[in-house]
Amino acid sequence: AQRVTQPEKLLSVFKGAPVExxxxxxxxxxxELFWYVQYSRQRLQLLLRHISRESIKGFTADLNKGETSFxxxxxxxxxxxxxxxxxxxxxxxxxxxxxxxxxxxxxxx
Amino acid sequence: xxEVTQTPKHLVMGMTNKKxxxxxxxxxxxxxxWYKQKAKKPPELMFVYSYEKLSINESVPSxxxxxCPNSSLLNLHLHALQPEDSALYLCxxxxxxxxxxxxxxxGPGTRLTVL
Numbered sequence: 001a002q003r004v005t006q007p008e009k010l011l012s013v014f015k016g017a018p019v020e021x022x023x024x025x026x027x028x029x030x031x032e033l034f035w036y037v038q039y040s041r042q043r044l045q046l047l048l049r050h051i052s053r054e055s056i057k058g059f060t061a062d063l064n065k066g067e068t069s070f071x072x073x074x075x076x077x078x079x080x081x082x083x084x085x086x087x088x089x090x091x092x093x094x095x096x097x098x099x100x101x102x103x104x105x106x107x108x109x
Numbered sequence: 110x111x112e113v114t115q116t117p118k119h120l121v122m123g124m125t126n127k128k129x130x131x132x133x134x135x136x137x138x139x140x141x142x143w144y145k146q147k148a149k150k151p152p153e154l155m156f157v158y159s160y161e162k163l164s165i166n167e168s169v170p171s172x173x174x175x176x177c178p179n180s181s182l183l184n185l186h187l188h189a190l191q192p193e194d195s196a197l198y199l200c201x202x203x204x205x206x207x208x209x210x211x212x213x214x215x216g217p218g219t220r221l222t223v224l
Binding site: 029032034043044045046049051086090093094095096098099100101102 | 153191
């Protein structure tokens with residue numbers, strides 16, 4: 001069955017520290033993976049997608065098919081990065097998006 | 110207009126009521142989605158309309174009835190709901206249907222309380 005796992009419910013770091021939000025997936029097809037973010041009192045929005053191989057707001061994520069992972073990383077966290085982060089898996093040739101349980105990132109000053 | 114809008118923002122209804130949630134986008138997107146999100150949980154897909162046809166129904170109870178009158182508008186009709194249906198209902202849209210690659214654009218949600 002298709003599944004997305006985010007093992008950490010809460011990740012707390014100090015400003016300037018490196019951040020890694022973990023995401024593992026289970027899918028027999030070719031995965032399309034995304035990171036969505038929800039800042040306080042804002043709507044859910046796309047942060048980045050693996051197919052674009054881009055860096056957004058200093059965040060990067062690399063798809064590791066061997067480890068079935070798509071961890072989100074940022075070398076120096078900022079207070080404005082505090083938000084809820086969801087890893088999501090899109091199934092081939094469908095409109096279906098499966099979300100992980102989410103990780104709340106808190107960045108302290 | 111580059112946003113997905115949802116009305117109403119809040120809705121309180123009794124178990125015998127009939128109400129509707131509305132979602133609108135004017136970005137020319139051809140796929141529209143309904144999600145249900147309970148507190149401290151991720152969004153769960155309910156329905157997908159692709160090119161104005163229902164393409165996915167995630168075994169949602171019949172007390173929820175989706176409707177897509179045109180490519181810009183998506184409704185969710187509610188009837189005889191249960192208290193456990195209380196949640197945030199999110200609408201989303203994406204440029205194309207039937208593909209895994211598209212970004213989904215989310216609305217702010219309607220917070221539904223069933224008494």
